[in-house]
Amino acid sequence: MGIRVAERERRAIRMPTIVGLSVGLVGIVGVFLVRALTPALGPWSLPNRVQDLLTLSISVIIESLPFVVLGILLSILVQVWVPDRWIMRILPRNAFLRRVTISFLGVFLPVCECGNVPLARGLMVKGFTVSESMTFLLAAPIINPITILTTGQAFGFDSWVFAARLVGGFVIANLIGWLYAKHPDQDSLLTDRFAAECRLPDPHEHDQTRWQKSVELFTRESAVIMPALFIGSLIAGLVQVAVPRSVLLSLGSNPLWSILAMMALAFVISVCSNVDSFFILPFASTFMPGSIAVFLLFGPIIDIKMLTLMRTTFRAKVLVQLTVIVGLLSALIGLVVNYLA
């Protein structure tokens, strides 16, 4: 009798698993077929602007997607597979030194900024304070091997732009970390939903294997990050179609306006920090070096796509503060470079 009940229960568990797998596979094949068949339905002759809006937005999604997946995978690695003690043990106890060390974590976890959001969320769940994870979020896109290499290749390892980007990125990340560490209620910087996620343990934590936990985390993170990525890409595409580039280019040679123009360009273009040096290089002879440095400092931290992604975790008020502070600090660094170079 007891054996039969146990067998029935086992079947009851196995059934949704099989159904889920089948639905998943059929769904994937179905989407693939739709994707493969629609081009044959003929040219859609959408107006050029609409077509370009879609091309630009889809381009942002496709360019960011592998980094987002990598970011989620690293987040899973940190949360599920790396023992709690490991990360906490290598970090110094002193808060200042801790943040300094955290700003170099990007050297080992070289994900560009969009992938860093799920990773930073994972680090917070793992025990980082909000200000520490902010330091990581702001420093890692700049202080990581790929960004260092591409910036050096583009501008030269002995250039002002290269030095300003690395030193500036480090200083901004640590200053922001220090500022928010002063906040008496760190949890209030987070969205209610994410704060609750950090406070409450996973409901299945004890009865799940590590693989199950990993899949659960992937589902949860993609539920949060993917809509933000889609919306951010669409807005970035919209702004790119709407704002004429000539407006920005006409401001290139003025020390102050060129800085603001480059900030605006970085905000709109939403391109990843790993490759932004090559994008901005052709502008280097039109724009002053300080403004190029501002593009490379401000862009990885604040742009349309990043703000939408960060909104999954931080309150809107915090993002406005971050934008203003990072804007002012990078403008200051840009002005200094314009003066010195």
Added chain:
Amino acid sequence: MPRFTRWQGIALCVAALVSTVWLAVTNQLILYIHPRYIVFTVIMAALGLVLVVASFRQAAAHTNEPANEHEREREHEHELEHEQPSSGRLRRGITVIGSMLTLVMAVALVVVPPTTLTTATAEQRVINSTQVGPGTRTVDSAASAPAGAYARFTVLDWSSLLRQTTDVGFYREKEANVVGFITRDKDDPKNVFYVSRFVITCCAVDAQPVGVPVYLPNWQDRFAADQWVKVSGSFETNPSTQSQQSIALVPTSTTKVDQPSEPYLY
């Protein structure tokens, strides 16, 4: 986590990952990203798809379970978050708009045929507005190139040279043979167009339009903007009085061609 949110995340992953794989299989990923990122993108998409399949399995099992205490607590907090009298309705409104926008993008990813950027972006971003980048053709390297090499110079090569020197003598006996799409010249749209291409460094988002001015009176009688053409001819002082381009390609032949399989230049 609310069930809708859970399934929405999985569905968006399917839309984005399947589209990426399909674009890679059909060699159209280059319409959106630089070829050097293709291998990385495909590997990550494949890993993502494996996790998506596993998510389906787990999410289905999860859907069948009764919500436990922790989940109820989470959902209750979530509800509280939405029940703030001052912002509840506004938040719900934003959520609905957000979901609609997400849906639009998902449908676009799966349904709309992929294409290159058009003249709308070329005009909006201003052709040849950036300076000559590294790795592009310099006057010295062009001057020392063997005679037959000029026929292989791309729109990017010629547009880089045109931004470096407007000495007509330099272009003498250098026949050009270029392929690109037509973008009208703003100053003399009747007689001059650009045979243009986009240059990308990372993805279509950073595409910069470059172009070679072509002097062909009444070109609009034979061609339309956005049409891909092959233009052969030589560079001369621009006969157009309205165009701001001092040198233009005066064609000996201009023919319609299909869009090349790699429409962007790098």
